[in-house]
Amino acid sequence: MRFPARHPSEEQLLSYADGELSARDAGSARIHLASCWECRAKLEECERIIAECVRYRKAVLEDCFPPPPAPWCDIYERFASLDATPGSASFSRRVVAWLRPVLRSSKAWAPAAAALLVAWIAVDQFRNAPSVRAAELLRRAAASEALVTSKPRKIQVRTRTRQFTRPANVVSFEKTGTAEREAEEALAPLFEKARYSWQNPLSAQAFAAWRDQLGTKQDEVRAGSGIYQIRTTTDSGELLAATIKLRVRDLNAIEGTLEFRGETVEISEAPESSGIAVAPGPAGTASPAETGRPVTPAAGEPAAATPSDELRVFALLRSAGADLGEPIEVTRSGPHVLVSGVGVTEERRRELAAQLILLPRVKVEFSEAGPAAAAPQASSVTPQASARAPRQSRLPADIERQLGGRASFEQFSDQILDWNEALLSRAHALRRLAERFPPASESVLAEPEKQLLANLRRAHAAALHETALLIEARVHPVLLALGARPASPLDRFAGSWQAGAQELVAQARRLDANLAVMLGVVAGEQAVEDLPSQLISSLNRLRLTAESYSGLTAAQ
Amino acid sequence: MSLQDQVAKLFEETRDDVYRYLLTLGLHPPQAQEAAQEVFLRLYSSAKKGEQIRNPRAWIFRVAHNLGLRLRGQQQGLPFDADVEARLAGADSNPEQSLLERERMLRFHRAVEGLSEQQRRCLLLRLEGLRYPEIGETLGISVSAVGEFLRRAIARLKKGER
Numbered sequence: 001m002r003f004p005a006r007h008p009s010e011e012q013l014l015s016y017a018d019g020e021l022s023a024r025d026a027g028s029a030r031i032h033l034a035s036c037w038e039c040r041a042k043l044e045e046c047e048r049i050i051a052e053c054v055r056y057r058k059a060v061l062e063d064c065f066p067p068p069p070a071p072w073c074d075i076y077e078r079f080a081s082l083d084a085t086p087g088s089a090s091f092s093r094r095v096v097a098w099l100r101p102v103l104r105s106s107k108a109w110a111p112a113a114a115a116l117l118v119a120w121i122a123v124d125q126f127r128n129a130p131s132v133r134a135a136e137l138l139r140r141a142a143a144s145e146a147l148v149t150s151k152p153r154k155i156q157v158r159t160r161t162r163q164f165t166r167p168a169n170v171v172s173f174e175k176t177g178t179a180e181r182e183a184e185e186a187l188a189p190l191f192e193k194a195r196y197s198w199q200n201p202l203s204a205q206a207f208a209a210w211r212d213q214l215g216t217k218q219d220e221v222r223a224g225s226g227i228y229q230i231r232t233t234t235d236s237g238e239l240l241a242a243t244i245k246l247r248v249r250d251l252n253a254i255e256g257t258l259e260f261r262g263e264t265v266e267i268s269e270a271p272e273s274s275g276i277a278v279a280p281g282p283a284g285t286a287s288p289a290e291t292g293r294p295v296t297p298a299a300g301e302p303a304a305a306t307p308s309d310e311l312r313v314f315a316l317l318r319s320a321g322a323d324l325g326e327p328i329e330v331t332r333s334g335p336h337v338l339v340s341g342v343g344v345t346e347e348r349r350r351e352l353a354a355q356l357i358l359l360p361r362v363k364v365e366f367s368e369a370g371p372a373a374a375a376p377q378a379s380s381v382t383p384q385a386s387a388r389a390p391r392q393s394r395l396p397a398d399i400e401r402q403l404g405g406r407a408s409f410e411q412f413s414d415q416i417l418d419w420n421e422a423l424l425s426r427a428h429a430l431r432r433l434a435e436r437f438p439p440a441s442e443s444v445l446a447e448p449e450k451q452l453l454a455n456l457r458r459a460h461a462a463a464l465h466e467t468a469l470l471i472e473a474r475v476h477p478v479l480l481a482l483g484a485r486p487a488s489p490l491d492r493f494a495g496s497w498q499a500g501a502q503e504l505v506a507q508a509r510r511l512d513a514n515l516a517v518m519l520g521v522v523a524g525e526q527a528v529e530d531l532p533s534q535l536i537s538s539l540n541r542l543r544l545t546a547e548s549y550s551g552l553t554a555a556q
Numbered sequence: 557m558s559l560q561d562q563v564a565k566l567f568e569e570t571r572d573d574v575y576r577y578l579l580t581l582g583l584h585p586p587q588a589q590e591a592a593q594e595v596f597l598r599l600y601s602s603a604k605k606g607e608q609i610r611n612p613r614a615w616i617f618r619v620a621h622n623l624g625l626r627l628r629g630q631q632q633g634l635p636f637d638a639d640v641e642a643r644l645a646g647a648d649s650n651p652e653q654s655l656l657e658r659e660r661m662l663r664f665h666r667a668v669e670g671l672s673e674q675q676r677r678c679l680l681l682r683l684e685g686l687r688y689p690e691i692g693e694t695l696g697i698s699v700s701a702v703g704e705f706l707r708r709a710i711a712r713l714k715k716g717e718r
Contacts, residue, residue: 046710052713
């Protein structure tokens, strides 16, 4: 497009103002505009309309449209769930499934009194493609490495010409002996070039980080005698093939072979070293099944399943996000930890069973629908919005006015109900841990396992506390404006974490009941005038308990 | 900064704009919220698979536009209507705005509503900072068509003012 000596078209003027003309055309336009008042006035007119559009965006799109949600969802949590579902069949369905926890469809598995139709699942461990399987195993192993603070261990490194022992995870390399240091220094650049962590080479994290950045790769996964072996080969980079062996029972990396161009490095746990699984507990308290159990399952009399076995199941359910309101039961029965569930979807059953079967001594039993015994623990008294009973309390209407209309109220109500659901499921998850690991069971756990248990409840406690804060922040201003009395100060909760979990469930239930009346989900039984103050005080109490509980559990 | 952090930052910066854009497409607020979130999950997913995304903002609006239209097609009932006229006329609107200003905005709003669908789409996407080729890619039209639609939109708005 060339600018003639005569006036540019309006479209050309707009394109000029929008910076969409080529450099040459823009140059001609500039020269023309400098000399032509008529065109400059036109351009200014155009700019004025543009300014008006910008004002319109502010005054209409921003101020007259419903406000954006506040706060938005936690996008990191959504990322994590996305990452946790490799090879997703339907992207949006999985996202939606994650958004609407199983709790929502509680009716589907409530005491439906249907015939107990036990469907045994034939789980094909390697149903998935090797690459998916490898990625999944590595992800879980890396997650468990991050979750469990293991005792420092040592590794043995062997090359074709040398052999030395060093700590498994080294931040700076200064404390090793000189001869070993030399050997290490020779290897470090090799690892660096291959983009394989030399700091902590015998770890699923290191393997996964290297594997993730490969362009083309082939995976091979094998299982046998208590060990998973993942071998990944590639044709690019310095490292052509790597093999890692993970112990099935705890997914600890115990051996690795790295085949560089022109050098092969073998890494293994040093004999005197102790990983998590063989870490001795406090003298005399570790269960016999735990201390030094050989990697290959011993044939012979089956020992009873221990709290440690059960704890591993809980840790796995946590990493699969399956401990929040899903109808899954965990019990110890004889030599097995029995994981049972009623009405879990087919897809979910397969997913969970495929992971659970990796743990030793675990028996998985899922059935189609079941008796009342399997009814949800975490069922909230607040049913779906569609099932709302006619309102009797005046409070919902007051709040609606306060918020400025129906739409805002719906938004407010949905948000609160979602949070409430999340809060209840966390409280129930905590109580379940408390019930399955009473002080007597907890005391037989080895030290790293106690840590793992503490990590599990810390995760729940922190989430619960955060949710309580969110609810409080959203509900407080509304209720105070309606004349609620501020909460009076309370004593902090002090006691064992097991007792605290019971307390949290009781308080969460009270709050749930109050919120249901507040939002008009159920008709109110209490004097309506009192409800706002009651709500504030039940929220305050719950938040405080959650706070001291988080503190309690963090201190341990 | 990790990939997650990068996308989370974009999410924080852009989500409200995306949400509003989806409302202008006729999505109802809860649907718009869901869709806005999904756009960023797709961004994360695509970036993780190694897709090169040169201008994330344009990418985000392109995906939001397509997703929004698809959802709008599946949606039953009437498209969302913010009832701008009532809000602008209502007493609860911004008290800082003078009556005169509100009336001007009302006229402008009617002019915007009077644009053709393509003119309005081009205008709203340009308002969100997309360049002509990006708008063209989003709407499936040529760059010169974008220029022409925008020119006509501006001309109509100018007329509508009087």
